Amino acid sequence: MAGQQQGTGFPDLASLPNRDFYQVLEIPRNSDAEAIRKAYRRKALRCHPDKAGQDPATIELFQLVQRSYDVLSDPKKRQVYDKYGERGVVMMDSMGNVLPFIDPDFLLAMNTFFTIGSLIAALLIIFPAFVSVRADDKVSWSWGAVTIPLFIFDACLLLGLWIISRKGGDEEHDDEQDHNEGETTQQRRQRQTRKRRKASGDAFLKWILFLLFQIFVVIRLDDSVSWNWAIVFIPWFLLEAMSFVSQIGPIAKNFRQGTPSFTGEMDPESQGPPMRPFTRMEKVVFVYDTYKTWVLRVIQVGLLVAKFEGSLDVAWGIVFLPTWLWSVAEILGIFLDRAMVLRAVRAAAPGQSVDLGPLIIMRVVGLCFVALFMYLGVGLxxxxxxxxxxxxSAAVILIPVFIICSMLFCCFCCCLPCLLCCMQKGLEAELNGADEEGGIGLSDKRITYQAIDGPSTR
Structure with missing residues (x-):
């Protein structure tokens, strides 16, 4: 691994020190912060160059004492040191972006993410289970009781929005390319604050509308009100209206900035490919990609409302026609994107060929996977x-939902935590030199063992 690290810019682990800081300060590994501070003062006074002389060995020992105290007095660095040794601290300082799972704060955030994700996936399994037993008249619960898991999910979603809004308030970067050149730092920060507040306000408003829609459906199903279904779906239509309006700004911004040119040259200002204006056909395709699903959703909900009210006397297969057309619209979008890319390449560099086959295949396979589960449930x-x-039965109809939610639960509860744990254990073995002793390391995945002479004691 050392050679590979040198070739890719990673530090050579063999050249990194891995010293015992507890031994340097002459303290046990379970010492508290006060004991570490006292041991450092005692050791530093004993080997300080002003007192022990300017001998190079003395100066090196004093620097080592300072390094030991710097690491052990910092709770985060000490936690990394206790797990990975000094090499782990060095790698966290120099490669924290490449190996974020060294950072204890990142691990805490990931554990929280896995826990919340497992909870949400469990709720998404329980809710369709409740719906199926209620729809099949296996229980006589009210629909308000059936949707309790969904309301808990709403609470988790609200908590996530609050956390994201708080985290976003601490960031000071600006991702806009069209800011004013004469804008001061204070003005830019104020604009960023207004932008973040607007985004947070929009997200919370959508959450409220989504919650109101669920409440309206529940009280209508429980016959607590006699509203027609058009009134029940008002929050949903407002959500769709917000979704439509929210896409206008990004579309206009993309049209102003243009699309990357396939000339093979680099723009020295943006360190990327030069931009060129959209053609009329490219604008049509861009708008189509943005709104194709939105149009089908609105039509589908409108047909459902009309069918619920009895004003549409057609078979349910026709009512779900927009859902059947979704896959057709997606496939059309894939091939329109391909045609636009090929046309742009030929216009920028005549004679140059580009192979989009693997990308097209991946998109089509992903679409088929989603369509299989969706159309199976809708068909039933x-x-x-x-x-x-x-x-x-409703339980059979919801089998695709159970499969997807179970896969999510397995990922959050088992697969992803195990993957992260394996990466930690591998890095720990590598940094502590276990691979050099014949164990399992990142540089050599072979499992070695020592032969045992004599009869087995089993």
């Missing part, structure tokens, strides 16, 4: 609604 639902016999 249409069959039940058209038959009116309660067959297939």
């Amino acid at each position: 639902l249409v069959r039940r609604l058209d038959s009116g016999s309660g067959s297939p």
Whole structure:
């Protein structure tokens, strides 16, 4: 691994020191902060160059004492040192962005993320289970009781929005390229603050509308009110209106900035490819990619409302026509994007070829995976609604939902934590030199063992 690290810019682990700072300060490993401070003062006074002389060995020992205290007096660095040794501290300081799981704060954040993700995935499993037993008349719960897991999910979502808004308030970077040249730092920070507040306000407003929509559906299903379904879906239509308006600004901004040119040259100012204006056809394709799903969603909800109210006398398969057309719209978007890229390449560099086959295949495979689960559930639902016999059961209809939510729960609760733990253990073995002793290391994945002479004692 040492050779690979040198070739890729990573530090050579063999050249990094891995000294015992506790031994340097002559204290046990479970010493508290006060004991570390006293040991440092005692040791520093004993080997200070002004007192012990200017001998190079004495100066080196004094620097080592200072280094030991700097690491052990910092709670975060001490935690990294206790796990990975001095090499881990050096790598955290120099490669924290490449190996973030060395940082204890990152590990705490990831553990919190895994815990909340597992909770949300569990709620997403419990909610369709409650819906299925209620829809199949296995229980006589009210719909308000059925949607309790969904309301808990809303609370988790609100907590996540609050955390994101707080984290966003601490950032001072500006990702806008069209800011005023004469703008002062104070003015830029004020503009950034207004932008963050607007984004947080929009997110909280969407959350409120989403919550109101759920409440309206619940009280309508429980016959607590006699509203028609158009009133029930008012919060949803407001959400769709906000979604439509929120895309206008990014579209206009992209049209102003232009699209990357495929000339192969680099723009010295932005360190990226030069930008060129959108053509008329590219603008149409861009708007189509942005709003194709939105249009189908709005039409689908409108058809459902009309069917619920009895003003639309057609089969349920026709009511879900926008859902069936979704995959067609997505495939059309994929091939329109491909055509636009090829056209731009040929216009910028005649004779140059570009292979988009692997990218197209990946997008089509992903689309087929999503469509398989979605159309399986919708097809079973249409069959039940058209038959009116309660067959297939709601539990069977929701099988795709159970599969997806179970996969999410497995990822958050098992797969991702195990992956992170394996990366930690591998790095710990590498930094502590376990691979040099014949153990399992990052540079050599072979498992070695020592032969045992004599009969087995098992």
